Amino acid sequence: MSDDRTGLRLACGKRDADGSLIVDIRVQARSSRLAIGHVENGRLRLRLTAPPVDGKANQQAVKLLAKSFGVAPSRVVLLRGRTSRNKSFRITGAARIPPVMLADETRRDAGKT
Numbered sequence: 001m002s003d004d005r006t007g008l009r010l011a012c013g014k015r016d017a018d019g020s021l022i023v024d025i026r027v028q029a030r031s032s033r034l035a036i037g038h039v040e041n042g043r044l045r046l047r048l049t050a051p052p053v054d055g056k057a058n059q060q061a062v063k064l065l066a067k068s069f070g071v072a073p074s075r076v077v078l079l080r081g082r083t084s085r086n087k088s089f090r091i092t093g094a095a096r097i098p099p100v101m102l103a104d105e106t107r108r109d110a111g112k113t
Contacts, residue, residue, distance in 0.1 A: 009103035011039040020092040023065070023101075027085050029057040036068055036098055043086065044101060058082065061089070070095030 013023040026043040029052040037045030050060040058078055066073040069091050081087030 010097070010101055011103045012042050012044050012101060016090065018092075020090050021069070021094050021097075022079070023089050023091060025061065025065075025081075025087045025089060027052075027057060027061060027087060029085075034060070034064060036064065036100060038100055044098075052083075055082075058087075061087070065089055065091060068096075068098045 013021055016022050024043045026040065026045045028037075028045065028047045029050060031047035031049055033047060034049050035047045037047055039045070046061055046064060048057050048060045048064070050056040062073050062076045062078070065076045069076075071091060071093055075092045077090045077092075079088040079090050
């Protein structure tokens with residue numbers, strides 16, 4: 001998918017009409033470490049240490065995405081998948097895009113000078 005504003009090709013996610021980023025996520029709760037994983041089947045994998053109880057994993061996902069995209073947590077909104085491992089988030093005003101989200105050819109081209 002191409003990000004029209006920057007010309008970058010995204011491996012997952014898309015730009016909405018208002019310029020916000022819609023990112024499809026696959027959550028692995030109760031992981032041994034907190035991290036952003038690789039893109040698999042069009043979804044960005046998040047490894048969360050929080051349990052999937054009382055929304056704790058969702059809260060941790062929001063904080064991790066906010067930090068990774070350089071925005072305040074209030075700019076990350078869960079759209080779909082409140083109780084599912086597959087989720088969709090809207091990220092408004094992303095200051096940066098994690099390299100793992102870029103399509104292979106974009107990452108390869110970024111290394112050339």
